[in-house]
Amino acid sequence: MANSYFKFKQFTIYHDKCAMKVGTDGVLLGAWCNAKNKSKILDIGAGTGLIALMIAQRCNSTVDAIEIDNSAYLQAKDNINRSAWRDRVNVENISFQSFCKTKTKKYNIIVTNPPYFVNSLLTTDNNRAVARHDISLSHTDIIDGVVSLLLPDGSFNIILPYTEGSIFIAEAALKGLYCIRKTNILPVPKRKPKRLLLEFKKNKMPLIEDSIVIENFKRHNYSDEYKELTKDFYLFF
Numbered sequence: 001m002a003n004s005y006f007k008f009k010q011f012t013i014y015h016d017k018c019a020m021k022v023g024t025d026g027v028l029l030g031a032w033c034n035a036k037n038k039s040k041i042l043d044i045g046a047g048t049g050l051i052a053l054m055i056a057q058r059c060n061s062t063v064d065a066i067e068i069d070n071s072a073y074l075q076a077k078d079n080i081n082r083s084a085w086r087d088r089v090n091v092e093n094i095s096f097q098s099f100c101k102t103k104t105k106k107y108n109i110i111v112t113n114p115p116y117f118v119n120s121l122l123t124t125d126n127n128r129a130v131a132r133h134d135i136s137l138s139h140t141d142i143i144d145g146v147v148s149l150l151l152p153d154g155s156f157n158i159i160l161p162y163t164e165g166s167i168f169i170a171e172a173a174l175k176g177l178y179c180i181r182k183t184n185i186l187p188v189p190k191r192k193p194k195r196l197l198l199e200f201k202k203n204k205m206p207l208i209e210d211s212i213v214i215e216n217f218k219r220h221n222y223s224d225e226y227k228e229l230t231k232d233f234y235l236f237f
Helices: 024-032 050-058 070-081 096-102 126-132 139-149 162-174 224-230
Strands: 005-007 012-014 040-044 062-067 089-093 107-112 150-161 178-186 195-201 208-213
Touching: 012 070, 024 050, 024 150, 024 195, 024 224, 040 050, 040 139, 050 062, 050 070, 050 089, 062 070, 070 089, 096 139, 107 139, 139 150, 139 162, 150 162, 162 178, 162 195, 208 224
Parallel strands: 040 062, 040 107, 062 089, 107 150, 178 208
Antiparallel strands: 005 012, 150 195, 178 195
């Protein structure tokens, strides 16, 4: 049976009550997004609270986080209260759609590790289906909400599977969000990218693109670039 928690260098994440456990996608996004000198930060779909806590570790600002699933919200709140940044991370049990309708605060960085399977076979576990599929939060909802909440000079950061990410880039551009940074995530060298880390702004800028390999060909033999990106968080780096 999997552990009920995942221990990082400066905090511990319990995930036994969450449909989606601690995974590489969340760690990648939390380490990759540029939170330096950002004062107004929003995490959409907080899950366990992992990304919000990673960002709080990297800055001195307050982080707002929202989570629609009540069990995940309660677990995120508990993880945050156990952390050193309990006074700087606020989590709310609300959908992103409702949040956008009721809040007037604007943000200079928004991040999300969203539901990403589109038009795919649903799991029989309803909580897991909501967490993994776009049945409760479509990409259109995300884009429209981010456009309304993002400050003019702000940035939006997201991780998606390669195909969904490529489509998202085109959809976002139609709404005035432009991809300015893209990191291709390769599971092992010379394989096709499986994930895309994407940063968007409201102003068009030259695209910066690079790649990160997670593992060298042997299992758990992590690449130097992955170690460098996540070294402030993983215990074993």
